[in-house]
Amino acid sequence: MAGQVVRAVRGERAGYRPIRSKLCTGSAPLDVACALLDYCGADTLYIADLDALGGGTAQIPLLAALIQALPHTAIWLDGGFRDAAAFSALTQPLGQQLGSAAAQLTPVFASESLATTHAARACLADPQRAILSLDRRGDLALDPASCWSNETLWPARIIVMTLERVGTDSGPDLQTLAEVRRRAPGARLIGAGGIRGAADLQAAAEAGAEAWLVASALHEGRLPRYAGSR
Secondary structure (H helix, E strand, O other): OOOOOEEOOOOOHHHOEEOOOOOOOOOOHHHHHHHHHHHHOOOEEEEEOHHHHOOOOOOHHHHHHHHHHOOOOEEEEEOOOOOHHHHHHHHHHHHHHHHHHHHHEEEEEEOOOOOOHHHHHHHOOOOOOOEEEEEEEOOEEOOOOOOOOOHHHOOOEEEEEEHHHOOOOOOOOHHHHHHHHHHOOOOEEEEEOOOOOHHHHHHHHHOOOOEEEOOHHHHOOOOOOOOOOO
């Protein structure tokens, strides 16, 4: 948000503040990204452009700098894309600046942002590349395009985003994950929100999650450094 990495809490974006992390000093995006990737032994980085998600201008220079500085990292980007044209408006200038390196960028199409079912179908037409984020807050699905109720739209990778769990250390929402797993038994599911420590990650894996988006537990040192190889 506004060129800094911020601490997300419950999806209440007006209250987000710059991150304070045990992994690095400050909130500069490249510093935080490098610290996270190194600590986790990861080759994939999820980024939410909160300026764009809030209806503002996408942070294209910052995204270009991250892609250029992290040539071996796959970047998943939620940029508040309402439709395919919105994603093209982002990728075209990045492609002009970065050439083939822009292919590191994988779009995350969020149910809270997709404007219509028609737009969702067009965005998710390539089921192997696109990622759908099924967003909800409590019992409320954030879903103007009716993605939650229409499994025909669902691609091979789905993020199950429970916003009220984000940044709260309240535990992962395994019930919603199980619901999506039941409806899409062949999909690769990535959970989001609520991880408190390693036991939660184990429980999430046993519930059918292939991965989980984690921030607070890492920045606060509640997960150990990855000791294996990438």
